[in-house]
Amino acid sequence: MDFLELAKNRYSERFFDRRPVEPEKLDRILEAGRVVPTACNYQPQKFFLIRGEEAMAKLKTVTRFHYNAPLIILVCYDLREVWTNPGDRYYQNYNSGEQDASIAATTMMYEAEELGVHTIWIRGFDSKTVSDVFGLPDYMIPVMMLGLGYPNDRARANGWHYKRKPIEEFVFEL
Numbered sequence: 001m002d003f004l005e006l007a008k009n010r011y012s013e014r015f016f017d018r019r020p021v022e023p024e025k026l027d028r029i030l031e032a033g034r035v036v037p038t039a040c041n042y043q044p045q046k047f048f049l050i051r052g053e054e055a056m057a058k059l060k061t062v063t064r065f066h067y068n069a070p071l072i073i074l075v076c077y078d079l080r081e082v083w084t085n086p087g088d089r090y091y092q093n094y095n096s097g098e099q100d101a102s103i104a105a106t107t108m109m110y111e112a113e114e115l116g117v118h119t120i121w122i123r124g125f126d127s128k129t130v131s132d133v134f135g136l137p138d139y140m141i142p143v144m145m146l147g148l149g150y151p152n153d154r155a156r157a158n159g160w161h162y163k164r165k166p167i168e169e170f171v172f173e174l
């Protein structure tokens with residue numbers, strides 16, 4: 001599919017059925033997250049798979065936005081591997097981790113879409129709680145969770161998906 005068409009077709013899935021994501025598809029999705037550009041090529045992105053019963057039970061204590069997706073990828077960055085720019089006067093103590101991890105997450109999201117796997121971007125959680133519940137070390141910073149799976153028969157895009165500002169509100173000449 002043409003990429004722009006793919007990008008327009010993607011919507012946040014909030015109605016998953018129980019079908020698991022096939023291992024071959026998951027491999028491709030993770031591979032898409034591996035090969036992304038990162039600042040200075042430091043590659044600090046880390047992907048934690050949440051799919052077993054025990055992990056899912058923990059997940060449900062840290063966010064209500066899981067929508068029963070059969071698979072969640074918790075995307076983090078390793079603070080020890082980020083590019084930093086202490087001289088940036090706008091962002092204090094800037095590091096590239098959130099951008100690097102978000103590029104990886106976005107690329108995985110569109111690879112999933114290409115494979116017919118629906119996704120939901122989840123940020124409705126407290127990072128410290130996630131870190132504590134999953135026992136992450138303090139240098140592993142949670143950025144987002146990507147819920148993945150197949151739609152059930154109630155699946156549809158909600159109203160927000162169709163509500164986009166016109167291009168003039170995004171693009172400016174300098």
Ligand SMILES: Cc1cc2nc3c(=O)[nH]c(=O)nc-3n(C[C@H](O)[C@H](O)[C@H](O)COP(=O)(O)O)c2cc1C
Binds near residue numbers: 120
């Ligand atoms: C940074 C970010 C955080 C988000 N967090 C959540 C979330 O916690 N729960 C949720 O249901 N949707 C979440 N979303 C999905 C947005 O609500 C959704 O992308 C937006 O409303 C546009 O709809 P669409 O994705 O269907 O086109 C998040 C999206 C982004 C990019």
